[in-house]
């Protein structure tokens with residue numbers, strides 16, 4: 001019975017972008033997903049943030065691609081496992097191609113303010129964990145403080161993370177592991193920098209995101 005309901009579900013939800021019912025799994029039909037594939041380059045997008053690199057699969061300007069926006073917005077909804085895993089595989093094959101260090105990889109999802117593990121950064125981390133075999137460490141907690149008025153919207157709230165004192169993994173593997181901060185969307189990079197600081201600036205650190213969101217006025 002479960003199998004039948006699965007099949008019905010697969011074929012009864014239309015493509016998020018074009019409305020086609022001619023699809024198998026995932027949020028988009030094959031033809032729309034193939035179009036999204038053309039936005040990915042052979043290499044990951046890369047940004048240097050201070051002393052570490054942030055890698056992103058997509059470069060996303062919300063004003064210029066309805067299709068990519070539909071895919072990314074859809075990931076915030078329900079039944080998204082197929083899509084997270086699909087794009088995680090695309091991400092990881094490219095990251096491996098760029099000489100991924102042969103050391104223990106530990107994924108740290110960006111903590112949500114609610115502290116729940118069902119949010120997007122966590123789903124992305126789970127998919128990346130599946131694709132790499134890396135483990136997930138929930139060692140950061142979020143604390144935000146409002147900044148003075150007059151600052152730009154991006155800077156008004158300064159993100160700060162605290163290291164969970166109960167996480168022995170951090171002290172145990174601090175210098176040996178590759179610590180990967182995982183977030184679904186990177187905008188300014190300040191969140192990844194905050195994570196790097198909270199971890200005590202480990203020697204091997206990078207950030208993996210699904211998309212780099214570019215601002216309307218360029219970068």
Ligand SMILES: [Zn+2]
Pocket residue numbers: 015016017018019020028029030031032033
């Ligand atoms: Zn479609």
